[in-house]
Amino acid sequence: MKTLDPRIKLFSVIIITSLALYYRRPLWMLILSVSAFFMTVMLGADFAAFFKRIRRFFGLLLMISLLQIIFVRTGEPLLTVNGFALIYGDGLSRGVSVSLRFFVIICSAAVMAGENSRRVVASLIKLKMPYTFVFMIMITLRFVPVFAESFSDAITSVQLRGIELKKVKLGKRIRLYSHLLLPVVADSVIKSQELSIAMEARGFGAMKKRTAYINVRLALCDYIVLALLITLGAGAFAAYGIYA
Amino acid sequence: MTQPAIKLLNARFTYPKNTFTVYCDMLCLNTGRITLVTGKNGSGKTTVLKLCCKILRPQIGSLYIFGEDAKKWPLGRIGQSIGYLFQEPSHQLFTATVWDEMTFIGGIRGDDSEKTKEKALELLDRFNLLDFKERSIYRLSRGEKQRLALAAILMQDIRYLILDEPTTGLDAKNRNILYSQIESLSDKGIGIAVISHSGELISRYGENKIVVENGRVVL
Numbered sequence: 050m051k052t053l054d055p056r057i058k059l060f061s062v063i064i065i066t067s068l069a070l071y072y073r074r075p076l077w078m079l080i081l082s083v084s085a086f087f088m089t090v091m092l093g094a095d096f097a098a099f100f101k102r103i104r105r106f107f108g109l110l111l112m113i114s115l116l117q118i119i120f121v122r123t124g125e126p127l128l129t130v131n132g133f134a135l136i137y138g139d140g141l142s143r144g145v146s147v148s149l150r151f152f153v154i155i156c157s158a159a160v161m162a163g164e165n166s167r168r169v170v171a172s173l174i175k176l177k178m179p180y181t182f183v184f185m186i187m188i189t190l191r192f193v194p195v196f197a198e199s200f201s202d203a204i205t206s207v208q209l210r211g212i213e214l215k216k217v218k219l220g221k222r223i224r225l226y227s228h229l230l231l232p233v234v235a236d237s238v239i240k241s242q243e244l245s246i247a248m249e250a251r252g253f254g255a256m257k258k259r260t261a262y263i264n265v266r267l268a269l270c271d272y273i274v275l276a277l278l279i280t281l282g283a284g285a286f287a288a289y290g291i292y293a
Numbered sequence: 294m295t296q297p298a299i300k301l302l303n304a305r306f307t308y309p310k311n312t313f314t315v316y317c318d319m320l321c322l323n324t325g326r327i328t329l330v331t332g333k334n335g336s337g338k339t340t341v342l343k344l345c346c347k348i349l350r351p352q353i354g355s356l357y358i359f360g361e362d363a364k365k366w367p368l369g370r371i372g373q374s375i376g377y378l379f380q381e382p383s384h385q386l387f388t389a390t391v392w393d394e395m396t397f398i399g400g401i402r403g404d405d406s407e408k409t410k411e412k413a414l415e416l417l418d419r420f421n422l423l424d425f426k427e428r429s430i431y432r433l434s435r436g437e438k439q440r441l442a443l444a445a446i447l448m449q450d451i452r453y454l455i456l457d458e459p460t461t462g463l464d465a466k467n468r469n470i471l472y473s474q475i476e477s478l479s480d481k482g483i484g485i486a487v488i489s490h491s492g493e494l495i496s497r498y499g500e501n502k503i504v505v506e507n508g509r510v511v512l
Contacts, residue, residue: 202387209371209385211370212402221401224401228397229387239431
């Protein structure tokens, strides 16, 4: 399963995320989340890195769910204090669904993040996407950690100049972070310019037609998984329409 | 008169995915003297000195800074007494202009603005950067960036300074400016550790030498 063609992985991700957007009921979302989790593991996403990635999102997930639970005020009141309804049925249902939806999206991202970027590029080109566009997507993804690293370097440098960030008042801390943002963005722009020069110097775009070092081809198991995905996906859409 | 500034004891640091491990049984860096840290490329020189000021945190081991256990110290507290000049100076310049770089931290810390300006002007003059005061840091050469990074570090009253490969990419004139600054700081009692494998630096400061080999400190 780990060596499946990236196009099949992409297709599975599209089906799972579409279902996540389509489903509204928490129980259905829970079933989908468990399926997405097993899919992530089976498609070879790094298990340890996967959990690390999820951990970072826990705070955000919790906050979004809480906002839904508190502010959606329709359905049956579930928790009432002194005659004031705090939690409604629809709020709780939406809160749980939103969290699970994020979980499914993170699982899907983990599947594609675990794939070799050059194989992904080759697959997208086979899907007739323009090469420059595909490359632009890959470079953008590559620049996310670069940007994060530049910001982290700036924060380290500030601390090395004797600033104990925890002791800085909130207002000044916001001023500090906003002040750091512009040079970090400028640094990333400079790095991207250097990268484009380096790419052109190595002949990027010199020829209209490119040959590929990595070639992807659908194998028998890819076709079997594709058929399975289409059947299960269609079944999952239909089942929700009928039973939910 | 020298005294121990940084003491790293029984420390071990492994990079993620066990790619490289650095061990240090005992490393003592003193004030008032220049210590050269040398070794082959990839031997772990930079890692050892990053452990000495907690840019990297040792997985095990103890770190003492001016006699105090620094295990729980935040990086910001260490930065108040120890300065670190990165091998690539642009990594530690984080504002838009030369003047901002010199005065920004003072503003955050709430220092007296007149004194900050005075000190910034004096340091810019000392490092031949006064003419570039209003210039964007992106329009400085590597040597100028390095002088600026060092000047900005010296805006704090540090007691120890770590320089990572400070002569990389500098011409003879800029190297001489750097040597005179290093020696003048050392004369003022500031301890200095210089990471380098350059022959010129070894012949100049090789008297107190620490060698790092395959991730181990060989004293």
